[in-house]
Amino acid sequence: MPKLLGSIAGGTNRISEIVKSLRIFSRLDEANIKTVDIHAGIDNTLIILQARLQNQPFHIKVIKDYAQLPLAHCYPSALNQVVMNIINNAIDALETKFCQNKFVEEQPTICIRTEKLENDWIGIYISDNGFGIKEENCSKIFDPFFTTKPVGKGTDLG
8 A cells, every 4th residue: 555655646747747847848828928937947948858768668767967058038938849859859769769770888868958048149059960961951950840750740841
């Protein structure tokens, strides 16, 4: 019985964190420019994507290298959506590499790094150790609705 109650409490806490993260992530009431903590947005996105990161045939390691950043003046819901799409694409790339090639000895990894740049700009860098983007697709990745994924997979939002 104590083990069951502990499991229920753990599940309840996870659900609570996911709901809180979804509320912060979506920011439905914040369609305007706001001043926000970029790292909180990234962390909430990672909580939402936790099932995709951990429930693979392999565990995806996430390395966060956050710099000291000022609060950012931005459209938080749009920025959160961009970060989610990039991380989802990274997970897809890792699935492709590590599910097709059982002999890869490295751990699937996503690295997220932030940096304070000149003139009050902030850099957000997200990388993975998947196969990478084919050279012939590099010039098209910012074209609207461009995708390399099969029909029905992905959002076509890059």
